[in-house]
Amino acid sequence: MTVQGVLDAVAAVCMVTGALLSLAAGIALLRFPDLLSRMHAAAKPQVLGLLLVLTGCAIRIGTVLDITTMVLIAVFQLATAPVAAHMVGRAAYRDGQTRSDLLLTDELAPHLDEYADQTAPNPERRP
Amino acid sequence: MTVAAVAIAVLLTAACAMTLVRIVRGPTTLDRIVATDVLLAITVTAIAAEAAFTRDPTALPVLVVVSLMGFTGAVSVARFVTREER
Amino acid sequence: MNGPSLTKRERLRSRVTAVIGLILVWNLLWGSFTWLNTISGAVIAVLLLVVFPLPPVKFGGRLRPLHVVTFFARFFFDLVVASFQVAFLAFRPGEPKSAIVAVRLRVRSDLNMTLVAEAVSLVPGSLIAEADQRTGTLYIHMLGVKDAAHLEHLRAEVLRLEARLVRAIGSDAELRKVNDSREEPAA
Numbered sequence: 115m116t117v118q119g120v121l122d123a124v125a126a127v128c129m130v131t132g133a134l135l136s137l138a139a140g141i142a143l144l145r146f147p148d149l150l151s152r153m154h155a156a157a158k159p160q161v162l163g164l165l166l167v168l169t170g171c172a173i174r175i176g177t178v179l180d181i182t183t184m185v186l187i188a189v190f191q192l193a194t195a196p197v198a199a200h201m202v203g204r205a206a207y208r209d210g211q212t213r214s215d216l217l218l219t220d221e222l223a224p225h226l227d228e229y230a231d232q233t234a235p236n237p238e239r240r241p
Numbered sequence: 242m243t244v245a246a247v248a249i250a251v252l253l254t255a256a257c258a259m260t261l262v263r264i265v266r267g268p269t270t271l272d273r274i275v276a277t278d279v280l281l282a283i284t285v286t287a288i289a290a291e292a293a294f295t296r297d298p299t300a301l302p303v304l305v306v307v308s309l310m311g312f313t314g315a316v317s318v319a320r321f322v323t324r325e326e327r
Numbered sequence: 328m329n330g331p332s333l334t335k336r337e338r339l340r341s342r343v344t345a346v347i348g349l350i351l352v353w354n355l356l357w358g359s360f361t362w363l364n365t366i367s368g369a370v371i372a373v374l375l376l377v378v379f380p381l382p383p384v385k386f387g388g389r390l391r392p393l394h395v396v397t398f399f400a401r402f403f404f405d406l407v408v409a410s411f412q413v414a415f416l417a418f419r420p421g422e423p424k425s426a427i428v429a430v431r432l433r434v435r436s437d438l439n440m441t442l443v444a445e446a447v448s449l450v451p452g453s454l455i456a457e458a459d460q461r462t463g464t465l466y467i468h469m470l471g472v473k474d475a476a477h478l479e480h481l482r483a484e485v486l487r488l489e490a491r492l493v494r495a496i497g498s499d500a501e502l503r504k505v506n507d508s509r510e511e512p513a514a
Contacts (some may be wrong), residue, residue, distance in 0.1 A: 119457030126245035129290055133252035136283050138414030140259035143279055147422045149272055150456065152263075154413050154470045156275050157448050160282045162410040167286045171293035171301075179358035180298040185305050186355045187285070194312035197277060200455045201319040203468065206271050207427075207456050305356070 125170040132166030135159040149206045157199040172230055246294050253287045274318050281311035338350050340398065343380065346372040392483050394495040401491060405450035426472045427456055430485045434493055434501045435463035442496075443489050452481055 142155030168184045175181075251255065263276035285308050288300050334481065353368030361379050414425045432443060437460070444455045444465055457466035469481050493505045 122242060125293060126242060129249055130245055130252075130295060132286060133249040133256075133290070135410055136286055137251045137259075138277055138284070138410075138417050141399065142255035142278055142413055142417035143263045144259045149269070149275065150454065150468045151423060151425055151470055152272065153275055153359075154454055154468075154490055155417065156279050156282075157454060158406065158413050159410040160279055162406055163291070164282055164286050164480070167289045167293070171289045174293040175298050176298055181359045182279055182302045182355040183298075183305060184289075186352065187289075187301075187308050190305065190308050190312075191282075191443070192449070194309070196445045198312050198315040198319075199448055200444065200458075201316045202271055202275055202447060203324050203456045205319045206269075216269070223260040227431060286468075 121173050125173040127168035127170075128166045128173070132163040132170065135163035136165065139163065150203060153164050153199050153203055153206075161191055161195050164188075242294065246290075250287075253283055255287070256283050270322050271319070274315050274322075278311050278315045281307065281314075285311075287299050342376060343467065345376060358511065389498065390496055391494065394491070397490050398495040402446060402450070409449065409451040412471065414435055418438055423471045424473070426469045428467055428469060428477055428478065430465050430467055432463045432465060432489055433486075433504050436501075437499070439489070439492065439497070440465070442492055443485075446492065447485055448489055450484075453485065472473060 118159045125157050135236050136159070139160040142159070146152045146155065165188055168188055172184050243309050257280060259275045261281040264280070266274055285304050289306075290306055292298055292300050334454065340406065344405060349372035350365055350368040353371060355363045370507045382467045432440060440458060440463060444458055447453045447467060448455055452467045452469050452471055454470070458464070459466075465485070467485060469478065472478050472481065490505045493501050495504070
């Protein structure tokens with residue numbers, strides 16, 4: 115087996131695993147009972163799946179110019195996915211879309227009123 | 242490589258179908274945003290995989306923009322939903 | 328926001344860091360590090376910071392390269408574990424149980440809270456539902472919680488993540504705070 119063959123095999127394994135994780139994210143999105151659980155699917159397997167496919171892509175293409183682009187995509191994805199998940203998550207919780215029968219404990223509920231003002235469109239205004 | 246390409250295509254298509262079901266079923270706007278976000282990420286994954294198999298990097302710069310669009314979309318709709326509700 | 332308490336020097340340092348970061352991104356976008364890219368990137372970075380000023384970030388710590396590497400290595404390991412855990416839960420029959428817990432961080436700086444919140448969202452079982460800047464409390468949604476003991480284990484896991492982060496980029500005072508409280512049970 116040539117070096118090229120080995121590299122191609124590694125790339126293929128990375129990409130198939132990545133696609134499998136994407137599928138898992140899809141299944142989780144469909145099967146999980148409430149919104150907050152579904153967001154776990156959007157935040158984790160999805161990000162790793164994309165990273166793995168990008169790794170495979172970097173191995174296959176392998177020019178510096180394109181690898182920098184892929185590094186940027188990966189960094190953006192890592193930095194933005196949790197923020198997006200958090201924004202949607204707090205909106206969901208305030209909206210009362212959590213199914214409390216699935217929660218073992220909820221330590222946020224007693225404090226929720228204190229943070230009500232933080233939903234204001236202008237975050238700089240709060241104390 | 243062809244086997245891998247077909248496998249990836251099948252897996253990603255199935256994943257897309259599932260997120261589409263979630264988008265249709267909802268039940269709330271926020272569920273649809275999360276699903277749309279995942280759908281966009283799967284699209285990025287698929288385009289990256291396509292670039293890898295053809296060894297053609299033309300589409301890669303587009304992915305930078307698309308991956309950021311998902312983020313801005315999710316955040317702005319999430320803010321909009323909370324504001325509307327008050 | 329602790330904006331007003333910053334000295335002029337800290338403000339300048341925060342701006343310069345932002346400009347360097349943006350120049351780096353600009354170079355990566357073009358795909359090569361050339362003088363032309365660096366200079367045009369600098370012009371655009373300064374323009375951006377003038378038009379859209381950001382609140383300065385207070386960075387009181389120092390980088391400990393070895394611990395930074397440990398942090399990232401552990402972070403990627405956790406990301407892999409987390410992804411397969413969610414994948415496993417997705418394929419398993421039944422609805423996974425979850426919980427929302429409050430975790431009070433020991434270091435309350437904005438930077439520390441932001442980074443812990445980001446990292447927590449990507450490691451096994453946890454996702455940020457709400458953050459309180461004044462008390463330094465993160466409200467974390469945990470997925471796949473089995474029982475109360477498992478819950479305490481996950482809570483301690485978040486504090487360990489914070490400790491790793493502080494060891495990587497925190498100041499000596501912050502590090503002492505984290506080390507002192509390590510013996511106490513996570514509350």
